[in-house]
Amino acid sequence: MSISEREDLSAILGHFGPYGGRFVPEALIGALEELEEAHRTSQLDPSFVSELAELHRTYTGRPSILTEAKRFAEHAGGARIILKREDLNHTGSHKINNVLGQALLTKRMGKKRIIAETGAGQHGVASATAAALMGLECVVYMGEEDTKRQALNVARMKLLGAEVVPVTSGSRTLKDAINEAMRDWVTNVETTHYMLGTVAGPHPFPTMVRDFHKIIGEETRAQVLELTGRLPDAVLACVGGGSNAIGIFHRFISDPTVRLIGLEAGGDGVETGRHAATITGGTPGVLHGTRSYVLQDKNGQTVESHSISAGLDYPGVGPEHAYLHDIGRTEYRAITDDQAMHAFALLSKTEGIIPAIETAHALAGAMQVGNELGKDAIIVINLSGRGDKDVQTAASYFGIPLD
Amino acid sequence: MTALDQLFEKVRAENRAALIAYIPAGFPSQAGCHRVIAAFIAGGVDAIEIGYPYSDPVMDGPTIQAAAVTALDNGTGAEEVLEALKIASASVPAVVMTYWNPIERFGVDKFAAAIAANGGSGVITPDLTIEESVGWIGATQTSSINPIYVVAPSTKDARLAQVTSKCGGFVYAASLMGVTGARASVSSGAGDLVARVRKTTDLPIAVGLGVSTREQAKGVAAYADGVIVGSAFIKAIQDAPNEEEGLKAVTELARELAKGVREGR
Numbered sequence: 219m220s221i222s223e224r225e226d227l228s229a230i231l232g233h234f235g236p237y238g239g240r241f242v243p244e245a246l247i248g249a250l251e252e253l254e255e256a257h258r259t260s261q262l263d264p265s266f267v268s269e270l271a272e273l274h275r276t277y278t279g280r281p282s283i284l285t286e287a288k289r290f291a292e293h294a295g296g297a298r299i300i301l302k303r304e305d306l307n308h309t310g311s312h313k314i315n316n317v318l319g320q321a322l323l324t325k326r327m328g329k330k331r332i333i334a335e336t337g338a339g340q341h342g343v344a345s346a347t348a349a350a351l352m353g354l355e356c357v358v359y360m361g362e363e364d365t366k367r368q369a370l371n372v373a374r375m376k377l378l379g380a381e382v383v384p385v386t387s388g389s390r391t392l393k394d395a396i397n398e399a400m401r402d403w404v405t406n407v408e409t410t411h412y413m414l415g416t417v418a419g420p421h422p423f424p425t426m427v428r429d430f431h432k433i434i435g436e437e438t439r440a441q442v443l444e445l446t447g448r449l450p451d452a453v454l455a456c457v458g459g460g461s462n463a464i465g466i467f468h469r470f471i472s473d474p475t476v477r478l479i480g481l482e483a484g485g486d487g488v489e490t491g492r493h494a495a496t497i498t499g500g501t502p503g504v505l506h507g508t509r510s511y512v513l514q515d516k517n518g519q520t521v522e523s524h525s526i527s528a529g530l531d532y533p534g535v536g537p538e539h540a541y542l543h544d545i546g547r548t549e550y551r552a553i554t555d556d557q558a559m560h561a562f563a564l565l566s567k568t569e570g571i572i573p574a575i576e577t578a579h580a581l582a583g584a585m586q587v588g589n590e591l592g593k594d595a596i597i598v599i600n601l602s603g604r605g606d607k608d609v610q611t612a613a614s615y616f617g618i619p620l621d
Numbered sequence: 622m623t624a625l626d627q628l629f630e631k632v633r634a635e636n637r638a639a640l641i642a643y644i645p646a647g648f649p650s651q652a653g654c655h656r657v658i659a660a661f662i663a664g665g666v667d668a669i670e671i672g673y674p675y676s677d678p679v680m681d682g683p684t685i686q687a688a689a690v691t692a693l694d695n696g697t698g699a700e701e702v703l704e705a706l707k708i709a710s711a712s713v714p715a716v717v718m719t720y721w722n723p724i725e726r727f728g729v730d731k732f733a734a735a736i737a738a739n740g741g742s743g744v745i746t747p748d749l750t751i752e753e754s755v756g757w758i759g760a761t762q763t764s765s766i767n768p769i770y771v772v773a774p775s776t777k778d779a780r781l782a783q784v785t786s787k788c789g790g791f792v793y794a795a796s797l798m799g800v801t802g803a804r805a806s807v808s809s810g811a812g813d814l815v816a817r818v819r820k821t822t823d824l825p826i827a828v829g830l831g832v833s834t835r836e837q838a839k840g841v842a843a844y845a846d847g848v849i850v851g852s853a854f855i856k857a858i859q860d861a862p863n864e865e866e867g868l869k870a871v872t873e874l875a876r877e878l879a880k881g882v883r884e885g886r
Contacts, residue, residue, distance in 0.1 A: 231752055241721050241748050243680050245773035245798055247780065387686055393677065400679040405799040407775060504722040505677065507748070517698040518726030519676040 232421025234541035240420040242507045246400075249407045254422040256323050261429065266326070270319055274433070277351070278307050278314050281437045284445060285601075289568035290581075294588025297595040300450070301571070302438045302466060304602050311574065311603030312434060312462045313344035317413060319430035321348035324411040331355040331406070334413040335399045337364055337392035337458075338528035339371025340574075340603060341415030346380035348413075356380040359398045361391040364528055371607060389522050392532050396506050416459025417536035420507030424536050431465025438598060439469045446596055452477040452587055455600040456579040457550065458494065458530035460539045462602035471547060480539060481583035483525035484552030494523035495552035496535040497543050510537040526555040526611065527575040529603075551586070553579040559615050561585060562605065574603030575611060623767055624714035625742035625790045628667055629825040629846060638842035638882040640665070641827055642875060643718065643851030645672035646705040647697030648688045649858055649867070657858065658709045660868045664875020667882075669709040670745065670849070673702045673719035680720075680747045680771075682802030684852040687859070699727050703739045710740030716769065716790070718745040724757070733760035743767030743790045751787050758787060771795055771829075774810040778817060785822035791847055792818050796830045802852045804831035807841055815844050835881035842885025850878055 232238045240250060260266040274280035282303045291299040304312040317334075324332055332354050336342030342358040349356035358375055362384040365372050375382050388394035396419075403412045417424045417431075435453075442450055453470055455463035457480035470476045485493035493499055496511045503512035505520055513521040513533035525531040542548040553561075562578035564585075565571055573581060580599050588597055605612065613620050632639045642661045648654055661669055674692035678685065702717060709715035717736060724732045724746070736744055743766045749757065751770070761768040767790025772781055775798060785792050794815055797808035811828050818826050827847025832838060833856075838848045857874055861867030 239753050240750050241753060242750065243747055243773065243795075244750070244771055244776050244780075244784065245795065247750065248775045248777060387683070388676070388690070397677050397679050401682075401800050404680070407798060504725055506679075509725075509753075512722070514722070514726065516726070518723035519693065 232425055234538045235544060237509050237537035237540040238421060238424055239509055240507060241504045241509065242420045243404055245404050246407060246420070249403070250420055250422065252327060253323070253426070256327050257422055257426045257429070260323060260326060266322065270322060273318050278318065280433070282306055284441050287565070287569050290565055291588065293564055293568070294585045294597070295591065296593035297588035297591055297597050298446070299584060299588065300442060300445070300596065300598045301601040302434060302598060304434060304462065304600060305573065305577070305604035309344045309347050310606060311340045311344070312431060312465060313341045313415060314347070315433060315465065316415065316427050316430040316461065317344040317348040320411065320413045321352045321354065324354060325352060327411065329409060329411045331357070331410045332413045333357045333359065333399050333402050333410055334415060335359050335392065335395040336415065337361070337395070337531060338607060339364070339368040339375070340529060340607065342380070342382070343371055343374050343378070345413050345415070346375040346378035349380060350378045357402070358382050359385050359395040359402070361385050361389070361395050363390040364392065367528065368607065392528070393520065416461045417464050417538060418459045418506060418508055418510065418534055424508065424538055427461055428464045428468060428538065431461055432468040434462070434465035434600060435467060435469030438466055442596070442598060448596070449473055449476050450596040450598045451591055452479055452595065453598045454479045454481060454580045454583050454587065456481050456530060456576045456602060457535060457539060458483065458532050458576065459534065460536035462600050464536060464538055466600040467548065478548040479583060479587060480548060480550045481579040482550055482552045483527055483530035483579060484554040485524040487554050488552045492524040493552060494525040494531050494533065496533060497539060497550040498552045502540070505534040508537050510540040511535050526558065526615070527579065529574065529576040530579065551583055553582045557582040559612070562612060563616065571601070572605035573601060574605050575608045577602045623742035623765065623790060624710070625668060625716065625767055628714045629791060632667065632846065636886055638845055638885055639667040639827070639847040640838070640875070640879050640882045641668045641670060641847050641849045642666040642854055643670040643672055643849065644854060645674045645685070645688050645692045646702040647674060647692030647695040648855070649691060649864065650695055651701055653864055654705050655708050656868055657871055658705065660871040661875055662712045664872040665879035666713065666875050668714040668716070670716050670718045671702060671705045671709060673717055673723050675720040675723060678720065680800055682800040682852065684803070684855050685801050688855045699723065703735055706736065706741045707739040714742045716741055716743040716745055716767070718747070721746055721749045729756050730760045730763065733764040733766055736766050737764040741766060743769050745769040745771065745793055747771045751784055754787060761789065769793055772814070772818060774798055774814050781818055782821040785818060785824060788822065788824055791825040791827045792822060793849070794818055794826050794828050794845070796828050799830065801830055803833035803856060807831050807837045811841065812844050835877040838878045838881025839884040842882045848878070848882050
């Protein structure tokens, strides 16, 4: 199937082949149609496009730079390793790209209140930031377990003026925070926009969130061409829901020589069942309003995911990833907690950059791929987030006393 | 014509609304659920909805969420749901209410056939949109069961017509914008919604969400063909000191609600 046919399919109610779509209560259809229309018209509206671009220039800090990781590359088969520095964005990750876009859409739709889910807190902090900037009320749903593990981010969100609601239902993690946010949305849909944080959920979220993140790949492609004179051999990114990966992949999909490799959270190892590698270890199903790969049991009940990285600890994945995987355009591999933490320490010590643990999965993948492709290869990694939020987890993992 | 279709013909002839009671399979236990079904029937309910407990019930409030957790902990899956359906449908028209993924996992055609084989009249699918229903509508036709969709106060008229044209058995009208659970009063939006649905279809219309008392049932029965009660029964079981008392409370509540649905007109 050609790329243009693929685009046509995605236009039919947000389907990506058999994936995507809308599996939601009828109560939300009106809001999803309104959002779809607001997104569609805003993309064609020069004033919207320039307002977002100006925000990215003066607030986010775009374009984000490239950094060559020469010392780290010695551990990756000597390949040329190039980092796309989304960690240098305001709030410390790629998440800001999406929330600024959605916050502008919220205003465009005349809504005054946003709700968001968060796992590690990165999307919650980004949402609270955008809400503060634009004068919107903000409520963040966060699993009770995560509020304890990420107390610092809870405080950050509160300082930014957001209300943080600990979710005590189900497994008390990200999946349940999404459930609770959807319940809020069903109840308050007239006044409220649900600022979903990844390329999952019902149409138009997977398409819209991708559109707000695809700037990563657009910048990267031009920057790499300027730096190296050619396209890279491979582009790598970590995949939980998959927003940073789709963001950097999308501009390269029509470049057939560029391998696109997503690194999923292998937890204790896919074979143990304790992982969050949804494409590697899951099966097609419906979760949170979209059809994609899902970690599920024989009755279609969602299985709890496991990862050292709260941001990848999700039993679903964006439907576009599922489709790109099935047609063979992208590849996915699982990286265990230990492999990710090894790469986390290595980048810190060889480059002076402490990555988010999510991002460390992509770095571990680069060590494998670099060894496979050899020293003539050019490998780009989306350095999706910085590791400040993970210092406590990492200290505990490496046995560094904090008192 | 399903047993559910026949029921609505009968209650129309009696100029009253039908009382439809909901219980998740496997709650409070497998055998306990079967006893609740018997208590429903003893109390005079007209039809039963067997809930398929699901790990991520985004349309449900805390009461049904908690019941679903209990039911899943009790090992409830398709087999247990179908067994409860079979027991209920031996006495009254019965349907299954389920989120979509368990159906897709089981196999769409196979699920519809299993519903029919166990005496079920239909399936309520609260998160299945008509756009995603192509295979499902065909499966329900092949197995001669009713595909029942849920509409909401926010559903626009043009869309209501599209949804009700795919519906069979009855149209499930959610009384308010929100999740399941008992409320102090039934939303005034319910009457408006039912009136708007009537303009699009001759199918019976049942109202759910927030109904828990005889007075509320009476109020809804004035304009709807069916009154759906779920959380109030579950709460009666959860609040009882033991199962025996819980079952008594269920029968008593069913009796009261059965009076309510006969007093509306």
